[in-house]
Amino acid sequence: MNISVFGAGDDRIKSAYHASKNIYDNVLTQGSFLSKLYINFFWSGTDDIEVANKILSYIPEDFDGTILDVPVGTAVFTEKKWKSLTKANIICLDYSEDMLDQAKGRLSDCSHISFVQGDVGKLPFENGKCDVVLSMNGFHAFPDKKKAFRETYRVLKKGGSFIGCFYIKGKSGRTDWLVKNILTKKGWFTPPFLTEENLLKVLHKLYSEVECHTDGSIAYYKCRK
Template sequence: MADKIQTAYHDSKDIYDDVLTQGSFFSRLYIKLFWSGTDDNEIARKVLAYIPDDFSGVLLDVPVGTAVFTKEKWRSLSNATIICLDYSEDMIAQAKARVADCSHVSCIQGDVGQLPLEDGSCDIVLSMNGFHAFPDKKKAFLETWRVLKPGGRFIACFYIRGEAAITDWLVKNILSKKGWFTPPFQTKSELKAVLEQMYQKIDFHTDGSMVYFECVK
C-alpha cells in the first residue's frame, strides 16, 4: 500500500496543483462533473482562517502536499514554528522549494501513523486533503490527537462518503484504485462520532463531498 501511494503521488506531481487549484479548463470541468463544483480554493481559505494571523506557537502540517495552499500563510507566520510533513517524497520536495526562504518552517518526510513528535508538543495540527489518503485512519486520528497540547486545535478538510453518488463512484472506481485515496471512508455521521469522542469542542461543516472542521482537545 505504501508503495502504491508513493507511486500515485509521483505520477501526479506535475498536475497535482492544477487539479486542486482548478488552474485549467479541464480541472474546472473535472471538479464540476465529479465534485459538484466544490471549490478547493474556497475550502482552503476557510480552513486557514481558523489559524490566527498572529499565531506564534508550534504547528504541524500533515500532509503538507506541495504547500500550494499554505505557502503564503506559513510565510506570514514568522513567529511560529511550523513543521511540514508528508509521506510522498515528491510532494515534500515541492513544498521545500516553496518555503525555502522561511527559517521558521521545516519540511520532513514521514508517516502520520508514527509522527516523530513528542506527546503534547503542538498547539495546532492541520490536515488538508489528507485523511482520505491515509491507509490507517484510526492510527492517524490517534497520532494527531497525541501530539496536540490540551486545548490545542485539530483543523482539517477531506473527502467523506455518502454525500454525492458521482463522487463516491469516482473515489471507489478510479481514485482509490490509482492510490490517491485509500478506503475505508467515513460518512458525515461516522466522522462526527469519532471527533466527538476525542475532542471537547467541534466546529463542523460540509461542502459537497468535502468536510472541514476545527476541534479543540
C-alpha cells in the first residue's frame, strides 16, 4: 500500500515522493494490472478506496466546521468529499510540495479549501483550531510520531474528532518485509512502526473515546477528544 506522506523535517521524504509522483495515484487506486497484483500480494488485497470511504463517512455530509487534512497527499481519495463540504473550512497540509501541487490541481477552484506546506511536528495553528483532524496514510511516514500525535491532538477542539488510517506492523509477514526492505529504504515509510497494541495504547491515552479497526496491515480509527 504505497501511500501519501507528510514528514517531519526529513528531505528524504520530499525526494521519495517527488520520484514517485507519476505512479502514486495509480498504485493507490489499483489503476493497472501490476498495481492490483502489488496490492493483492503485499497488502492482502486491502482496498484503499474502501478504507478511505469508511473513514470519510465519519464526517457528516452537512459538516460546517474546520477540518485539517494532514497529509493531504494528492487528494485522490478526498477530492469528491472536500468539494461537497461547501460550508466547511478545509485546510490541506503536506510536507511534500509535489503532493500539495497535485492536491491544488484537484481542489484549487474551491474557495472553502486552503493549502499549506508544513510540518506535522510543528503545525502552524493555534490550540483547538480544528473540529476534525484527518490523517490518512501519514503516521507510518512521519519521522517523529510522538510529535505528530501531540500536535494533531493540540490543534483539535475539545469534543473534536481525530480520524485516519496508517500501516501497523505485526499483521502480515509479507507486508512487514516489504515495508522494512523496500518502502523504508526508498524513503516512503519511516520507522519505528506501531503495532495494533501500541496504537491502541496511544489513542486511549490521548482521547476519551476510541473506535479502531484493522483491514490487513492497515488500522483505521475514529477518536473523540
